[in-house]
Amino acid sequence: MDPFVAWLKTTSLSQAIVLTRWVWPLCETLHFIGLSLVVGVVGFFDLRLMGFMKRIPVVAVRDLMPFALAGFTLNLITGIIFLIGLPEQYVHNRAWWMKVLFLVVAGGNAAIFERWVGARAAMVGANEDTSAGAKLIGAASLFAWFGVLYWGRMLPFIGNAF
Amino acid sequence: MADFTAWLEGTGIATWTRESGSIWAYPTILTLHTIGLGIVVGASAVLDLTLLGYAPRLPLPSLRPLFRVIWWSFALNALTGVVLFMADATVKSHQIVFYVKLTLIALALWNTALVRRAVFGGPNVEPASASTVTSGGRRLAAVSLVLWAAAITAGRLMAYL
DSSP, X not given: OHHHHHHHHHSHHXXXXXXXXXXXXXXXXXXXXXXXXIIIIIHHHHHHXXXXXXXXXXXXXXXXXXXXXXXXXXXXXHHHHHHHHSHHHHHTOHHHHHHHHHHHHHHHHHHHIIIIIHHHHTTOOTTOOOOHHHHHHHHHHHHHHHHHHHHHHHTTTSSSOO | OHHHHHHHHHSHHHHHHHHSOOTTTHHHHHHHHHHHHHHHHHHHHHHHHHHTTSOTTSOGGGGTXXXXXXXXXXXXXXXXXXXXXXXXXXXXXXXXXXXXXXXXXXXXXXXXXXXXXXHHOSTTOOOOOGGGOOHHHHHXXXXXXXXXXXXXXXXXXXXXX
């Protein structure tokens, strides 16, 4: 890992990210806007899957999902920019690996939903109940995304890499 | 003013937050502030995007609970925000961008109250469906998205300016 980190830091892209004054604050701002979209839209969808706000048909909430995807894409891009800029700050940090782990859990959970549960859940109309599987996936998603948020915010405080 | 902020910074809670080194002090309070931000802005975004017509099958009356979610998460952030301010009061009280942030949040919350009145009416009034939201209601929703994004920007810039 360390030779790769050392090489990455010598690249002109990495240096530009760190040395251009406005890049880091701008990316941080976009990262927070992106996280709000993910928390809001995915959280709303998860709560409906879990059985809250039953008056809403599941598909009606799903219509907002492109905004969650946009927020996630924004955060993936800005996150990669942070990683390229200061790789040693992240790859030696326990909290960062926990964040990656929770992202993998959230992603895997979403993939399971899409593959096996999503089509049936989408047919759940107003005042109808989702399956036990959908409820479990909704709860797992909520847990995983708050985990991502927790470990991300804890990056400077756990692991001493900053 | 300088005396007051110095006193705030010297209080027990401010000193503990800043200097204890406990994971439950500054790190956890900051994390709660970030979670609250995600919920306030996220729930507002769901409301605004629906009013703008991006979720046409979503019955508006069922969005009413979102206002309570927004207010409770805001209460969490007001509380954690006060503690975070106290811990660093002499510095933050001199940051122009801090006052910009407070102003933007006040405007965004006021705007949320306006959305509630314009679209959701009184407590016993059934709001119209998303397709019949007036252009005034849609304008408020668009303004809300802009204000929250601006508030986040000002908040983030506090760490840099």
